[in-house]
Amino acid sequence: MTAAVEAEVVNRAPTLEVVDLKTHFFTKAGVVRAVDGVSLRVAPGEVLGLVGESGCGKSVTGYSILGLIDPSGRIVSGRIAFAGRDLVRLPEDELRALRGSRIAMIFQDPMMTLNPVLRVDTQMVEAILAHRRMPHGEAWALARDALAQVGIPSPERRLKSYPHELSGGMRQRVAIATAFINKPDLVIADEPTTALDVTIQAQILHEAQELCRRTGTAMIWISHDLAVVSSLADRIAVMYAGVIVEEGRASDVIGAPLHPYTRGLLGSVPSANARGTRLAQIPGMTPSLINLAPGCRFRARCPRADAECTSEPAISEPLAHRQVRCWRPHLEGAMP
Amino acid sequence: MSVVGTHGEAEIERPPTGTAAAPETPLRRLMADYFESRLATAAFVLLVTIIALALLAPLIVPQNPYNLAEVDVLDSRLPPGTKGMAGYTYWLGTDGAGRDLVSAMLYGLRISLAVGVVSCLIATVIGAAVGLIAAYVGGRTESLLMRLVDLQLSFPAILIALILIAILGKGVDKIIIALVTVQWAYYARTVRGTALAEMSKDYVEAARCLGLSHARILFRQILPNVLPPLIVVATVQAAHAIALEATLSFLGVGLPRTEPSLGLLISNGFEYMLSGKYWISFFPGVVLLATIMAINLVGDQLRDVLNPRLKR
16 A cells, blocks of 8 residues: 555544444353454455454444344444444444445355355346335446446356355355345455465455455454464454454554564464474463453453453554553664 | 455365266255165155056046946946946955946045045145244244144044034035144144254344345244255155045045045045955055055155254
């Protein structure tokens, strides 16, 4: 991204702004604070990488935006500003009108997200007709063009296929084409490349990025894989135990992480130049989200923790365009 | 238009499988699997023959057994092969009212099949709707509907049918109401179980994320996936319905005596069994047996073919 484009992205009104979102699950064992005060924003055409371990609340954040939390859970507080409205307070039927038309979702496993007994065209046309009134033939032509856009050759033939006749990469392309088919303002992608092999993964990443740039669609790319996100996202938000601990431009976060957790994550990625040496681990386990001790959530596993960390750190902006939730950020390595 | 991803061709183009002319649709696959078994093929042929005979009965048989002008009481209880007053041979003999047994049986088969199929279709629609709604809505609605199903299934079918017939009276429509009442619960239970399993799958979540309405998700996304077990249950229950109708008719509470179904024919001949006039009960019994067996065999094979876990 050039500096000019970047400045434009920052200046444009954000497509989505989440403010202090809290989504809790009320279980027999206690209240699971899966998302506990997340704030983020995405601008048109921008890709935000939402990174974290399993169970850190990144997927729940995505589902909260779509208003599709399982019955035991509920958005306790916060604001989700989208298209001039607060999604948290929107009635279900208005939310449903937004889903699939203005906000779309791409899932992890393309084997599972297509209906196995319906042809590809049936499913794509259904997605169009759920939100727009048009003749069936016109919708079919739209579906064909959408498949062509994600690089599927002979889309007419593919439209008449059943999902089991397509390869994994193709199915995910179909899922992406379906997500983009109603020209949404926001696409939430929940680890869409995890189930694919590496070469296909690279193609899919490239295509998703292209689509966003071309259509001005904002995207939240949820992943546990920093390597994937760093090659795709404009900005990265790192989540830990229900909160965002660090956020900034992708190159900054990867190049000079401020939060000890981000550092730990980067250190545990295998790389070619460290062959034969033991990978750095983050000691300990992710804390249970039921009985969180007060203070910094990463305290127990953090090499830099001290007495001050027993009180909860607020989000701060020690450097331009960089936010971190830590009392002891790694400022020494970062360029001022 | 394809700006991106042309580098993916190698992965995308797969070698065509099978004959190029026949794209593999689920139906084609199903048929290929079904006709692998010779027994199932034979059962299918038998069933088709039986249905064809029933449909074409008025064109085949020498006599309209319901037209009293064509039936001669003097010809009653003639043994198979006797030549009658009207000039044609009664190949399977005649019954107590002088009807040609071949004609009476094929006409009776029409009634038996019609009652079985119609009640089965109505029960399928009601049961599937109840099962789908119970699974989708959940909560109290589900508990209520499923307890109703349990209650229904806890009584013997014949008992409920007898009570209903006693209240409603005789007639084809009453029989169908009785059969639907005792059968919808099987469908509801099967469909609910399958639908619950389907609903935990990602494609339902994906459909929700596409903003599809509840009705569309339920009837266009989940229903097609519930069809295989539904078809199997429907086949087996159609056989049950025919058997149950025969039972009710045999007990004399089903259909009017003037238009006998297979069960009524068996019942009519029953009193002559001990006096050696076996044919009046025997041949309708054989046809009933063949029909039910054919349907059950077809149903069994469908169950094997439609169940992905039993795939060889």
